[in-house]
Amino acid sequence: MKLKNLKKLLSAVALGTCLVAAGCGGDEGAAGGDKGANFPDKPINMIITHGAGGDTDYNARLLARLLEKELGQPVVPNNVTGANGSIALEQYKDGDKDGYTIIATNTAALIGNKATGLSDFSYEAFEPIAIYGRQAGENIVVKADSPYQNLNDLVEASKKNPGSIKYGVSMGGGVYIASVIMDKSIGAKFNVVDTGDAANRLTSLLGGHVDASSVPYSGAKEYIESGQLRSLGTLLSERSKMLPNIPSASETYPDLYVDTYYAVLAPKGTDPAVVEKLSKAITKVVNENPEYKAEVEKMNFQSPWVLSIEETKAELKKQLDHFLKFEKYLK
Structure with missing residues (x-):
């Protein structure tokens, strides 16, 4: 299927589909104020943009399992796949803003889909929580x-x-x-x-x-x-x-690189206090959990690595700028 036709399909899916787990257009202030201090007090739904068994899924499920212990609430993985992650990203970018639905994806998909025209948005349509790992390449x-x-x-x-x-x-x-x-x-x-x-x-x-x-x-x-x-x-x-x-x-060729990192996002407008709390919890898992270290070294052939919210935004902008240099050839 051509990219332009696939983009039209994604728009139709987004308009006609709204998964119950995430909701659509939730209350913007649901996690605001004092509620941020009590977050989380119920299970968190983690949407994974790629299929079971792949590297994005593996890293997200590992993080979810260990994040449960850190946050004291279940973090439930849910694969919503298709079109290089675009279907899930389209559906959930405007979802509930209470922090109980987060999205796990990879940066090559998140950034690349905009550069190729598969999506008309990128990381700026979300609240980035953390880049928490990197592929061996x-x-x-x-x-x-x-x-x-x-x-x-x-x-x-x-x-x-x-x-x-x-x-x-x-x-x-x-x-x-x-x-x-x-x-x-x-x-x-x-x-x-x-x-x-x-x-x-x-x-x-x-x-x-x-x-x-x-x-x-x-x-x-x-x-x-x-x-x-x-x-x-x-x-x-x-x-x-x-x-x-x-x-x-x-x-050998300075422009020839595509870094694939693993990222967690929240819908745009999610309470900053909740985003910060999730970011700190992810950082603690990555930096301090020995089980996490052993698993990512075995699977990704990379040492544990995590970026803060602002560092994550900067890295995503860097990747987007790199891909957009070739935008006219990609669409």
Whole structure:
């Protein structure tokens, strides 16, 4: 489905659908005043914008489980999926402002959807609570028997024979944006093929249907370690400290980075005292909970990392500015 048609569908869904869990257009002052001091006194509904089993879901559910202990109330995960997170974000951006519905997403989707035209809003339509973790990075991978030893080899080969190298992406997502940056910023001339989500991109690469792709390190790890795949670098803006031998693509091509961070948002207008309380609770889980540390190092190959409300806003603006440099090529 084309991005423009998908955007129309999202608008229809948002107008015709309002999930009971979040409500629509709730009382703006429900969490205001003294009620903020008593927050929370009932379960919190955490909307997860991506499907069960993926990295956004994994990180959100881990946070929800440990946040319960910190807040003294259940934090109930609820997956509302579709259109790279846009369906959930559209439905809940104007939801109840009492702090009892929060949204867990990833920044590549939140920011990228606006840059591609899938959404007409971004982080500014919400109250950012925290960026609370980071992905190990999409790895640009090829089969181990490919002639490309590094990213420059791959890019230069595509320039010499435009369209001859098939590069697997998921249309509209962060890896698609990276492919546009490779084209417009560094002159790579791949035959970009929509091969779906990370699992399907990996299958397509292993099966020889594409010559290169971008896959999260957590998904490619066993194939890299067994010698079936070669990583040419990550799409992180800097190397992962836990994976120091894998270079960042931006070391060679400064514009080529798509950082995927995990973020928690609240509907616009949520009581600042509630947002602050949630932010502090998340910060405490990330910085002080040993179970959290062990899990994210195992899954994300990253040390625990969290940003304050203002730091989160600054990072989201930085990512949006970066993507919007390529907006005219993405829509």
